[in-house]
Amino acid sequence: MNDSNPALDLVLQSALLWSTMVKKADQQLSVHGISFSEFCILHRLFQAPQQRMSRIELANSVGLSASGITRLLQPMEKIHLVEKEQNARDARVSLVKLSDTGLQIYQEANQSCAFFASQFTSPLTARQLETLAELLARL
């Protein structure tokens, strides 16, 4: 009757884990006035060469749709966390660039988020953390 299925169990287990994790991260980041999604954006931009990316690249890198990016970026532009730039070669793409204030907010938020992350993963040893990351990277 109860044909336990490890793969299915894993999927359900992690879905629950992930949803609670994001909620907690959101809470931690709220003091900086940004959401977890916004932090992901800033993080990707920070990592990008010249801290600038196309919106589509950005969408893929954080797992959102193109329209999701458009709407998420609108308020971020308004408060000048990011800037809109045009691509000289291709007039379709509009680049997103991390602004100075965006960089500052990112660095502050990064502290909070890093603290949260280390707290969240504290039940694991460094070695286990590494193993976990490795296994997840295969999926």
Added chain:
Amino acid sequence: MNDSNPALDLVLQSALLWSTMVKKADQQLSVHGISFSEFCILHRLFQAPQQRMSRIELANSVGLSASGITRLLQPMEKIHLVEKEQNARDARVSLVKLSDTGLQIYQEANQSCAFFASQFTSPLTARQLETLAELLARL
């Protein structure tokens, strides 16, 4: 400059991974007319003693808020996947019970979801899957 932080990387990596995973699972389940959230509900009910739970328990077990459960369950009651029952001891709680048709849909959907899950985890060996589940269980 690039002070790489394993814990933070893990959090960001898994956020992306799970969001794409849930989207794919939703797609797989759409042929049964239910969402991933709804499948989680059915799954928990199926596992529950007498296939019946209070709404708050259900909310916690799938990582939703109480109001989320209320709204998610409304259409499910309408198409008779679940039934509402009263608790004799406590008039506040209303129990949710898996119906016969709900059970049937669950079993069909379970096949799809199990297939998806095994496909999703196919890059991992059974041993690695076990390790992964074990590590996630600690978080």
Added chain:
DNA sequence: AGCATATACTTGCAAGCTCAAGCATTAATC
């Protein structure tokens, strides 16, 4: 050059979820 197709967005609409507030019921305290 001209037309079809693909790409990079943006926008209208709808779904799914949360938070805050409210209601009903139960438990706890005096």
Added chain:
DNA sequence: GATTAATGCTTGAGCTTGCAAGTATATGCT
């Protein structure tokens, strides 16, 4: 026994996101 607090749930308002459709630009084919 009455009052206060806690619990279980529902509802209104609002946020975030996705999908489908639309626009603008680029690319490829002939």
